[in-house]
Amino acid sequence: MSITLYELQPTRSTRARWTLLELGLPYESIEGPEVFAMPELAAIHPLSKLPALRDAGRPLFESAAICNWLADSHPEAGLVAPSGTWARALHDQWVAFTLSEIEAFLWHTARNLFVLPEEERVPAVYPQNEAAARRGLAVLDVHLRDKEWLVEDRFSLTDIFTGYATSWAHWQGMTADLANVTAYVERLQARPLCTYRQDVFGQ
Ligand SMILES: N[C@@H](CCC(=O)N[C@@H](CS)C(=O)NCC(=O)O)C(=O)O
Known part of the structure; x- marks a missing residue:
């Protein structure tokens, strides 16, 4: 293989x-x-x-x-729960939520900030995207108020997946008032194999 x-x-x-x-x-x-x-x-x-x-x-x-x-x-x-279990349904839920309610807005801003050719960028979308991403992040903040990890309260693929978007938002300064998300990003960073680093995100 x-x-x-x-x-x-x-x-x-x-x-x-x-x-x-x-x-x-x-x-x-x-x-x-x-x-x-x-x-x-x-x-x-x-x-x-x-x-x-x-x-x-x-x-x-x-x-x-x-x-x-x-x-x-x-x-x-054991990095992700098997298909057909409730834990897997929750994993799928957070992956879909991350992509549609948080990451889509971060990416739309990124496209308009540095991906598209300068003449095609629309800075007017930044505040709307930030507001939308923050709504999604606030949901995570509530979910994380009494737990360390998203599913079954143990580190899993869900955290690798959602943790990327929350780290991205964190380093864009969107989580300052979200104490649980901030602590979550710090927990992810503390993991020995974590590949999400501020020096590469924070540009
Ligand atoms: N939904 C896709 C996103 C893929 C994507 O847009 N990747 C970006 C880098 S983060 C890319 O390749 N961008 C190049 C481009 O937009 O042309 C995924 O999660 O894999």
């Missing part, structure tokens, strides 16, 4: 990197800004986005699909 991860820090590929590290799986890393122009990436991801993965030659894209696949195909590690 050979795994190849196309990645670039601090993109969403770092979720897949942390997942691989937690699972203790060896993998080949194809990393760097030049990855976006590689035909190998286009052969996996129809939009040439990161992350992208090959597992035993099979192509997979979208960070949620990649992380779930890696954890599901190594159930002995």
